Amino acid sequence: MAGMERDITLRFLAEPGDVNFGGKVHGGAVMKWIDLAAYACAAGWSGKYCITAYAGGIRFVKPILVGNIVEVSAKVIYTGRTSMHIGIDVKACDPKFCERQLTTHCIVIMVAVDEDGAPTEVPEWVPVTERDIQLRDSAIKLMEMRKKIGVEMEAHIHP
Template sequence: MSQAQRDITLRFLAEPQDVNFGGKVHGGAVMKWIDLAAYACSAGWSGRYCVTAYAGGIRFVAPIHVGSLVEVEAKVIYTGKSSMHIALEVNACDPKSLNRRLTTHCIVIMVAVDQNGQPERVPQWIPETEIDKTQHATAIKLMEIRKKIGEEMQIFVED
């Protein structure tokens, strides 16, 4: 690919090894899938190796059953100098019916890095549609909220 790719969808079947003690897909497995999609999306946009800097606002809306067809949709909604804010949505369905339902959604921030782990500049993403502009503005608001939360969380960090 010679052009930056803003979004990506990963699709696969939920397998028996993904099950938790309650018989549904484990939240940790879903989080791994989210991280994989965020990486693929950010690498596609930046053309660089990327690392996860933040994952938050994760909402588990509905369980995923073993054997479900799972789709993890990821798209860039904001870019900084080296960071990319990726909005993710996880949908699942019985592969025989294809009636998709939302199961999880969140935001992940990825950072492009060089071979020494130092941040590298990424192409700027400019919102064009109204929904893009709304999501971009929301990403900026969330940055401000995360900054405040980070300050409050310092009480839990040992010096």
């Protein structure tokens, strides 16, 4: 039911096909996992098909190795009329000594769309805990910063 589940966690093993030339998991593979978790979280919250509108602030903190257990956690941290800001944490560990460590963090904005591809309303998420209020307030600040960056980027798009 829409508006009931605000978070999801995906767990799996990092596979040899995910490796880059340096022997670590490729950043592109991590970004794909982030997008999958963001979609699952947004679709679960909205009960609708969702598209990625923005992925930013991606921080690669530690490398992920082949054979690591990877955990991608996604959580709704702010909702607009048709959009959902999803906080993503990627953690990984050696399965023999599984003490998960943060490897990547970012924010993804997903938009719910109808059958014609037009944005459609999503259930409002209202923070309850102090931590949730902090996450919501941070999402709002980041949204304001992205608007300013968008104005600056126009100079590069339309010289």
